[in-house]
Amino acid sequence: MNATPKGLDADYAELAASQPMDTQAMATETTLLNPRFYTTDFDEMDKIDVSSVRPEWDKLIAQMKSDPNKGHFKKNAEWDADWEGMDPALKREFIDFLVSSCTAEFSGCVLYKEMKRRGSNKDICELFSYMSRDEARHAGFINDALREAGVAVNLGFLTKAKKYTYFRPKFIYYATYLSEKIGYARYITIFRHLEAHPEQRFHPIFKWFREWCNDEFSHGEAFALLMRTDPKLTTSFANKLWIRFFLTAVYSTMYVRDHARPEFHKALGVDIEWYDQEVFRKTSTIARQVFPVEIDIDHPRWLPNLRRMRDAFGQMDTAKRRGGVGGWISHKLASAKAAATFVALYTIPVIKREPPKDVRLEPVY
Numbered sequence: 471m472n473a474t475p476k477g478l479d480a481d482y483a484e485l486a487a488s489q490p491m492d493t494q495a496m497a498t499e500t501t502l503l504n505p506r507f508y509t510t511d512f513d514e515m516d517k518i519d520v521s522s523v524r525p526e527w528d529k530l531i532a533q534m535k536s537d538p539n540k541g542h543f544k545k546n547a548e549w550d551a552d553w554e555g556m557d558p559a560l561k562r563e564f565i566d567f568l569v570s571s572c573t574a575e576f577s578g579c580v581l582y583k584e585m586k587r588r589g590s591n592k593d594i595c596e597l598f599s600y601m602s603r604d605e606a607r608h609a610g611f612i613n614d615a616l617r618e619a620g621v622a623v624n625l626g627f628l629t630k631a632k633k634y635t636y637f638r639p640k641f642i643y644y645a646t647y648l649s650e651k652i653g654y655a656r657y658i659t660i661f662r663h664l665e666a667h668p669e670q671r672f673h674p675i676f677k678w679f680r681e682w683c684n685d686e687f688s689h690g691e692a693f694a695l696l697m698r699t700d701p702k703l704t705t706s707f708a709n710k711l712w713i714r715f716f717l718t719a720v721y722s723t724m725y726v727r728d729h730a731r732p733e734f735h736k737a738l739g740v741d742i743e744w745y746d747q748e749v750f751r752k753t754s755t756i757a758r759q760v761f762p763v764e765i766d767i768d769h770p771r772w773l774p775n776l777r778r779m780r781d782a783f784g785q786m787d788t789a790k791r792r793g794g795v796g797g798w799i800s801h802k803l804a805s806a807k808a809a810a811t812f813v814a815l816y817t818i819p820v821i822k823r824e825p826p827k828d829v830r831l832e833p834v835y
């Protein structure tokens with residue numbers, strides 16, 4: 471059930487479309503759904519010993535060092551952006567998509583760079599310097615696209631203004647591994663879809679997604695290896711529950727956020743639910759390399775509860791805009807509904823997996 475009154479939504483959309491977009495504020499804002507900036511116990515991470523995965527580690531580092539995408543993130547004759555001709559509602563959602571992607575890329579850049587700066591472990595510092603190099607390119611490339619629309623984000627300001635969330639190293643592994651692999655799955659799914667339907671490619675940035683997502687794939691591989699250096703991380707009872715928690719949180723957040731951009735997905739010719747399930751499926755298949763549990767995304771409770779979660783967030787949003795005591799009460803009720811829905815998703819029985827001996831994978835989608 472969607473309790474957002476249809477008329478109110480339409481009014482709001484009209485009002486919103488007439489307002490100038492403050493992309494700096496969008497990127498700086500910290501909400502449950504926005505990409506966050508992270509900090510961690512860098513000293514603990516600096517103590518990681520990769521000798522148990524040395525052959526795979528050296529191979530991955532050599533590949534990153536060779537920098538296969540060195541010349542990729544540059545505009546060329548294929549860049550045919552047309553912001554003027556874009557439908558205003560689409561433009562708004564597309565900018566929101568770009569700002570959120572840019573913030574997420576830059577968040578990786580900041581975290582990885584800090585690890586490199588604080589560390590003294592040669593293996594770890596080398597890995598994080600390559601990864602921060604890649605993320606800086608990704609964020610810069612998106613910001614260039616935003617600049618053409620006159621709404622670039624001030625990334626230097628963002629590092630100071632944005633709130634940082636502290637995560638213990640193991641939570642950084644789970645969350646970052648997942649976000650790298652899901653990033654790969656998102657980019658490659660859009661790329662393959664537009665390869666089959668080039669007439670829906672309304673902006674040139676999508677043409678860059680294939681090589682781009684290979685960077686994300688490698689970053690995910692690095693975290694898979696890091697997790698393998700300490701088997702407890704993926705085998706203890708408590709950590710399995712944490713992995714399950716991160717899978718549920720990351721997947722449901724993505725579902726809610728994607729559903730907030732109907733025009734964007736319509737322009738791409740993508741059914742949002744189909745796209746999200748496709749991304750979850752790819753991510754889950756890849757994550758078998760290291761996670762001992764997998765969310766059952768075909769379970770009869772999965773999609774209905776994701777839809778309920780989306781509605782709860784819609785109601786929270788409406789309540790916030792309404793304000794006053796009524797708005798406050800509605801907000802509390804919708805938050806409680808979101809929390810209960812999260813529990814319903816979290817308790818769906820998981821599929822147990824035995825991660826293979828050989829952890830490394832290649833991007834094959």
Ligand SMILES: [Fe+2]
Binds near residue numbers: 686
């Ligand atoms: Fe990236």
Ligand SMILES: [Fe+2]
Binds near residue numbers: 650686
């Ligand atoms: Fe990445």
